[in-house]
Amino acid sequence: MIQGATSDAGKSVLVAGLCRLFYRRGISVVPFKPQNMALNSAVTKDGGEIGRAQAVQAQACHLDAHTDMNPILLKPNSDTGAQVIIHGHAHAEMDAKTYHAYKKTAMHYVLQSHQRLAQQYDLILVEGAGSPAEINLREHDIANMGFAEAVDCPVLIVADIDKGGVFAHLYGTLKLLSATEQARVKGFIINKFRGDIALLESGNHWLEQITNTPVLAVLPYLQQLYIEAEDAINYQCHTRVDTAKETLKVIVPVLPRISNHTDFDPLSLHPQVELLFVRQGEVIPSADLIIIPGSKSVRSDCQWLKDNGWEQAIKKHLRYDGKLLGICGGLQILGSKIHDPLGLEGHLGSSGGLGYFSYQTTLAKEKQLKQVQACLYDDSSIHISGYEIHAGITKGLEHYHAFIQLDNGTEGVISDDRQIIASYWHGLFEQPDACDYLLKWAGLHQTRQYDHRDLQEQSLDLLADTLEHCLDWSVMHSILGEPILGEHISDKHI
DSSP states (O other), rough: EESSSSTTSSSSHHHHHHHHHHHHOOOOOOEOOOOEEEEEEEEEETTOOOEHHHHHHHHHHTTOOOOGGGSSEEEEESSSEEEETTTTTTEEEEHHHHHHHHHHHHHHHHHHHHHHHHHHHHHHHEOSSSSTOOOGTTTOOOOOHHHHHHHTTTTEEEEEESSOOOOHHHHHHHHHHHHHHHHTEEEEEEEOOOOOOGHHHHHHHHHHHHHHHHHEEEEEOOOOOOOSSOOOTTTTTTGGTTTTSOOEEEEEEETTEEEOOGHHHHTTTTTTTTEEEEEETOOOOSEEEEEEEEESSSHHHHHHHHTHHHHHHHHHHHTTOEEEEEEEEHHHSSEEEEEEETTTTTSSSSOOOOOSOOOEEEEEEEEEEEEEEEEEEOOTTEEEEEEEEEEEEOOOOOGGEEEEETTEEEEEEETTSSSSSEEEEETTEEEEEHHHHHHHHOOSOOOOOOOOHHHHHHHHHHHHHHHHSSHHHHHHHHOOOHHHOOOOOOSSOO
């Protein structure tokens, strides 16, 4: 199990890299995260919903994502409450206190999934959540040491040296654990180191001496690493633009409950796209394309857009021939009405959308969860795939020009003046041809095609190569043993 001294220490990325490394070594390996809290989710082949980090880790193992890889997913809908998803499907809305009491029950679901995976795979790589040293959350813990203790799992703790204070983080985390928990920590990993590693050796030696725990690896800061973030938005993602080429400026409002912002990772890495996330209080710049993203609380996020000047900014944008795209919750926001008769997002009632289409959406308890594949309505040679994940039924889409042609119908809409597209599909930019189509629609005359999936694969291989070189394999062998690693690994480097 990989646990972090802090949030965003590199747990998700480290597990993905280890997944690819062990897969390449011919080991039957699978990722697992007992409890995840994130608004970025993926739809699995078995028709459920898990955190996107586990879907990427599954990709690293060349596996289809499955709900057992992330049995508990919490999707926050306020600062104190969240939707609780169990084995891929919405179970209940709970506030923090209610969920804390529910953890004993949740642990049963976690152990069920873990047992099923243990019967199918030789190695389970478990990702923790946050930090095991959050002492206020220790009781009934299912995300970190509580789980590790329940299944008798060895633990590695990772810390991000780029943030500073790495030795305090690692030492303090270990000292805040119980004696039995400390005993199952088999090593430390220092992540994102820059500079001469010789300057770090005295610190590593001190840490090993005072804790009697080895530093298993010091991983370098990898500049060319493109792995989806679990939940945090990379606000510096627009720095890769190739200014020698024709470029397109794309802006995305950071809604208070923005979800699945990983939709825009292909744009953030495209050499001809300047992608900018605009936060509350920031000036809304001019752009070629505005994208209204997914939302966990679509009615309140629509009101947030209106309160923060986006309604007028979008009107001006369209007057100057800019393009507008709505994805999932963005599709609902671009309609005329959003109804919530069950109070799923808070108070009962209806509210107005931005009104660019006349269709109306009624929020429903049951989510639409499916992987999808089809072609564009206007060009059947361009194939597109992705996934739907939304709790709403929209009526009136058939009155508009369709965006996607399905085997048994259509999906999405295009406005009569072709300035606005709305779709429920996530992943629109992940296929090179579909991405090119949308960028040309938005105003890019000549596109330089690149394959986002291929870039992800390169990053996973780079991670695996780095771990293969940096890990102390003699210690790894003592942790995992011959049945998994084999009997010939004794040197530090393979």
